Amino acid sequence: MTESTAFLKATLHMLAPWMRAPGEASVPVAAMVPIRTLAPNHRSRILAHLLALDEHDRYLRFGYTATDEQVERYVTGLNFERDEVFGIFNRSLELVAMAHLAYSTHAATASCAEFGVSVLKSARGRGYGGRLFERAAMHARNEGVNMLFIHALSENSAMLRIARKAGATVQRDGSESEAHLQLAAPNLDSRLAQILHEQYAEADYKLKKQARHFWDLLGLMQDVRTGVRDARQRSAQ
């Protein structure tokens, strides 16, 4: 662990007891997942992530079996200025999970937002879906949203479990279900928690990027060494 990651983890550990609302369960620091806020320059990674979802997952995510073209249109249409997009990267900087927090564009429902999420099959069951939901709910709360909606198919047990676990009310209407979570008003603690999460995710991303550059460089040096050795062997023959 580098100094900066250790510092952030230690800070979060220190602040954890008073970052919780009264009666709120504690989240162990070890379980923290670095979740980054994505920007327009991440569009190609978002597209690659969504295109990697199979037909059934696309059906669960979008409510219909989105074709590649429909997925492309969705990614092109993402409005990063109005909405928030969150992502979790693995060590190779592949986007393994992402969530879209879409703010309502209607005046009558101005303080509402909708949550959509996807996690690559290879990264499921590690709590990423749940963490993205918590992160989006914290962000929405700090933006003054008081109701967070999740549309899910009734067969989507994992998504409905995430929503119920967070305290959302789930209403089933045949093959479709709608969950809504009432959010508390923002306060200093919720804002501070968000800043710390963002800093932690930024530090993590930078470290992964540096590590990738290091391994790329090492690979390049090994190629050069192999080339030099082969040339030497050829000239000795």
Ligand SMILES: CC(C)(COP(=O)(O)OP(=O)(O)OC[C@H]1O[C@@H](n2cnc3c(N)ncnc32)[C@H](O)[C@@H]1OP(=O)(O)O)[C@@H](O)C(=O)NCCC(=O)NCCS
């Ligand atoms: C729904 C989805 C995001 C869950 O991602 P994930 O990272 O695996 O979720 P988590 O690891 O946080 O698990 C969530 C909970 O659901 C439970 N769960 C997972 N799969 C389940 C299943 N098939 N049936 C019942 N519960 C399940 C987990 O045990 C966990 O509960 P726990 O915390 O009490 O153990 C993922 O399956 C996915 O991308 N599906 C396709 C797209 C989609 O359905 N999006 C949601 C609609 S917007």
